[in-house]
Amino acid sequence: MSERKPKLAVWKFASCDGCQLSLLNCEDELLALTGKIEIAYFLEASRATVEGPYDLSLVEGSITTPHDEERIHEIRRSSRFLMTIGACATAGGIQALRNFADVREYTSIVYASPQYISTLNKSTPISDHVWVDFELRGCPISKDQLLEVITAYLHERKPAIPKHSVCVECKTAGNVCVMVSHGTACLGPVTQAGCGALCPAYDRGCFGCFGPKETPNTISLSAWLQERGSERRELIRSFRNFNAYATAFRKESEALERAEATHG
Amino acid sequence: METLDRSGIDALLTALRERGFTVLGPTVRDRAIVYDELRSTADLPVGVTDEQAAGSYRLTHRGDDALFGYTVGPHSWKRWLHPPLVRLLRITPEEGGQGFTADSSDPGARRWAFVGVRACELAAIGIQDRVFLDGPAVDPVYDARRRGVFVVAVNCAQAGGTCFCASMDAGPRAREGFDLALTEVVDDDRHYFLVEDGSPEGREVLAALPSRLATADEVKTADRILESAASSMGRSLEMDGLPEILGRGYDSPRWEKVATRCLSCTNCTMVCPTCFCSTVEDVNDLADGAAERWRRWDSCFTTEFSYLHGGSVRTSVSSRYRQWLTHKLGTWIEQFGSPGCVGCGRCITWCPVGIDLTEEAAALRESDRALHA
Numbered sequence: 001m002s003e004r005k006p007k008l009a010v011w012k013f014a015s016c017d018g019c020q021l022s023l024l025n026c027e028d029e030l031l032a033l034t035g036k037i038e039i040a041y042f043l044e045a046s047r048a049t050v051e052g053p054y055d056l057s058l059v060e061g062s063i064t065t066p067h068d069e070e071r072i073h074e075i076r077r078s079s080r081f082l083m084t085i086g087a088c089a090t091a092g093g094i095q096a097l098r099n100f101a102d103v104r105e106y107t108s109i110v111y112a113s114p115q116y117i118s119t120l121n122k123s124t125p126i127s128d129h130v131w132v133d134f135e136l137r138g139c140p141i142s143k144d145q146l147l148e149v150i151t152a153y154l155h156e157r158k159p160a161i162p163k164h165s166v167c168v169e170c171k172t173a174g175n176v177c178v179m180v181s182h183g184t185a186c187l188g189p190v191t192q193a194g195c196g197a198l199c200p201a202y203d204r205g206c207f208g209c210f211g212p213k214e215t216p217n218t219i220s221l222s223a224w225l226q227e228r229g230s231e232r233r234e235l236i237r238s239f240r241n242f243n244a245y246a247t248a249f250r251k252e253s254e255a256l257e258r259a260e261a262t263h264g
Numbered sequence: 265m266e267t268l269d270r271s272g273i274d275a276l277l278t279a280l281r282e283r284g285f286t287v288l289g290p291t292v293r294d295r296a297i298v299y300d301e302l303r304s305t306a307d308l309p310v311g312v313t314d315e316q317a318a319g320s321y322r323l324t325h326r327g328d329d330a331l332f333g334y335t336v337g338p339h340s341w342k343r344w345l346h347p348p349l350v351r352l353l354r355i356t357p358e359e360g361g362q363g364f365t366a367d368s369s370d371p372g373a374r375r376w377a378f379v380g381v382r383a384c385e386l387a388a389i390g391i392q393d394r395v396f397l398d399g400p401a402v403d404p405v406y407d408a409r410r411r412g413v414f415v416v417a418v419n420c421a422q423a424g425g426t427c428f429c430a431s432m433d434a435g436p437r438a439r440e441g442f443d444l445a446l447t448e449v450v451d452d453d454r455h456y457f458l459v460e461d462g463s464p465e466g467r468e469v470l471a472a473l474p475s476r477l478a479t480a481d482e483v484k485t486a487d488r489i490l491e492s493a494a495s496s497m498g499r500s501l502e503m504d505g506l507p508e509i510l511g512r513g514y515d516s517p518r519w520e521k522v523a524t525r526c527l528s529c530t531n532c533t534m535v536c537p538t539c540f541c542s543t544v545e546d547v548n549d550l551a552d553g554a555a556e557r558w559r560r561w562d563s564c565f566t567t568e569f570s571y572l573h574g575g576s577v578r579t580s581v582s583s584r585y586r587q588w589l590t591h592k593l594g595t596w597i598e599q600f601g602s603p604g605c606v607g608c609g610r611c612i613t614w615c616p617v618g619i620d621l622t623e624e625a626a627a628l629r630e631s632d633r634a635l636h637a
Contacts, residue, residue: 032551160545164566171534172348176294176338179616180321189529189616214567217527224617
């Protein structure tokens with residue numbers, strides 16, 4: 001085939017590398033993938049790199065330093081299509097817990113010589129800085145969803161990545177609802193599907209790894225759980241997880257915090 | 265009417281298996297009574313019952329050895345007849361050629377015997393029959409799966425906390441649509457089943473079981489049990505004039521009120537035995553170039569459901585709840601000749617925040633009365 005294969009680049013910002021690993025974890029599908037797309041820049045897989053511009057950039061991680069802030073603009077300029085992967089890139093990640101505290105205080109506790117640390121006050125998603133064509137949620141992302149988006153991209157079709165709740169996946173799998181059958185607090189009804197309802201399948205409540213679903217009613221869920229004995233502090237911790245800075249979860253944890261300050 | 269002893273149920277399951285059926289029925293799993301394959305009566309929820317309320321389901325022990333001493337759980341038979349996920353088509357390109365092969369077979373279809381089908385569930389299957397089979401287009405997946413099903417109904421000897429089948433004229437006694445219908449009687453000293461046949465195949469199966477003619481006393485006892493179940497429904501729903509109330513209640517403030525609680529999580533529609541909406545997704549394989557079309561359950565509570573060119577028509581949760589309730593209890597009647605509700609109460613029990621359809625309908629009726637008095 002004389003047709004040029006599209007060039008794929010994988011970029012990393014503040015993150016644990018787990019989402020990039022999902023690409024390497026594709027194993028069986030990876031060969032088929034490299035048949036259709038040229039992996040041009042992927043430092044986690046190979047030091048050999050091909051110069052840009054790139055057709056498809058996958059961006060992992062959040063923006064946490066002044067250097068990151070500049071680099072993401074360069075990447076955007078050299079990418080035709082830019083997709084963010086994982087909770088760090090789409091919501092600021094677990095490191096966005098700093099957004100609710102004083103980062104200078106943190107650096108003074110963590111580092112022996114904090115004066116060498118150049119960091120931003122907040123950990124922010126990529127979409128706060130540049131135009132993002134598609135956001136793939138999850139901590140980590142689902143391998144199947146990643147393949148679906150890349151396949152959809154290669155075939156110029158819409159990816160089948162629904163924004164509905166985790167509950168749909170529970171009901172599809174035939175799981176028994178942990179909230180209804182034993183009163184376990186679960187973020188599933190306000191969290192976007194994609195994980196295959198992993199935790200409820202093992203009788204645990206959902207941790208919200210895929211971030212808020214479309215039109216999430218966190219207020220109603222919090223109120224119901226509080227009526228049934230959940231402490232506000234527990235709920236704040238539930239919402240302040242990998243997607244703490246995603247708008248709906250952030251607002252809910254802040255509202256709970258205000259209520260806690262007022263009512264104790 | 266015949267009578268079967270407790271051991272007759274073992275004989276029934278064996279007979280069904282020998283006839284080539286995959287036998288499905290109630291069993292305890294993950295702190296609930298779900299439907300799954302039954303190997304013997306030991307798999308049944310022996311002595312277990314359920315306590316249901318809005319947003320709450322708990323199993324407890326009955327203190328006897330009843331096999332069917334509960335109401336309905338999170339699953340419904342829709343799971344098998346209209347599966348949550350089913351491949352409709354697989355298209356594979358021919359090696360080296362321009363052609364392709366298409367496979368639309370449904371590998372999930374079996375010849376099932378459903379054991380423990382409640383009257384409300386029979387009514388729900390009847391409603392889905394009308395939706396999938398009676399219209400101008402017959403659904404091939406439902407048709408193939410439904411055709412061979414053998415139904416062993418079990419009349420409800422008790423009503424659950426969220427049950428209201430009596431209001432919907434859908435129970436607790438199964439009247440039609442079964443091959444066999446059982447009524448379980450657990451007395452101090454006897455445990456037996458009244459058996460009624462409802463089809464030639466049911467008669468055949470029954471003839472091979474160790475049954476005998478029921479006595480007048482046994483029939484009377486069973487009738488009394490079913491009457492007491494009918495009069496102890498945990499909920500009720502007044503249907504009289506409700507479609508009209510819903511029709512003119514478009515602007516009722518109640519919709520906004522329920523939307524403050526509604527999670528738009530879709531659980532009510534997923535557990536509903538009559539909700540039938542689905543969507544199709546096309547996927548393709550990078551390696552072999554094959555493409556597949558899958559159908560999965562969809563829900564009017566998602567925004568994607570009402571996505572038309574340019575966006576979703578029902579962006580607010582209030583409009584989605586209104587759509588669901590108005591269809592279920594109102595416009596469904598124009599469309600399919602009956603309401604889309606059988607009073608099983610699943611949408612009440614399995615709503616994670618306990619929204620109660622009967623309460624919402626009553627509130628809408630109340631605000632309608634205030635407005636149009």
